[in-house]
Amino acid sequence: MFITRAATVLFSMGAAVMATPSQAETIHVAIDRLVYRPAEIEAKVGDEVEWVNRDALVHTATVKGGADVILPAKKSGRLVLQEAGSFDYFCRYHPNMKGRITVRP
Ligand SMILES: [Cu+2]
Numbered sequence: 407m408f409i410t411r412a413a414t415v416l417f418s419m420g421a422a423v424m425a426t427p428s429q430a431e432t433i434h435v436a437i438d439r440l441v442y443r444p445a446e447i448e449a450k451v452g453d454e455v456e457w458v459n460r461d462a463l464v465h466t467a468t469v470k471g472g473a474d475v476i477l478p479a480k481k482s483g484r485l486v487l488q489e490a491g492s493f494d495y496f497c498r499y500h501p502n503m504k505g506r507i508t509v510r511p
Contacts, residue, residue: 442505450510458482
């Protein structure tokens with residue numbers, strides 16, 4: 407009986423460790439001529455967003471009161487999504503640039 411319980415505990419721990427990293431994804435958003443493409447994305451907590459800036463201008467992906475990712479010209483930047491919710495973001499230098507990330511729990 408003791409052996410059975412120990413085996414069950416070990417099995418559960420293994421499953422918990424394996425579940426999270428294998429499911430996380432990277433979602434790519436391109437910035438092309440002052441537009442986030444696609445402008446709206448869906449993700450889940452633990453996923454990562456990578457913005458690839460194809461413009462020769464500096465941009466940002468900025469959530470009001472939250473994350474601020476600097477995206478230098480012709481470079482990329484990343485953000486791991488740690489919170490569920492719907493987040494509007496914009497570029498600090500070009501406020502007409504707008505995007506939205508919907509993060510599922
Ligand atoms: Cu910009």
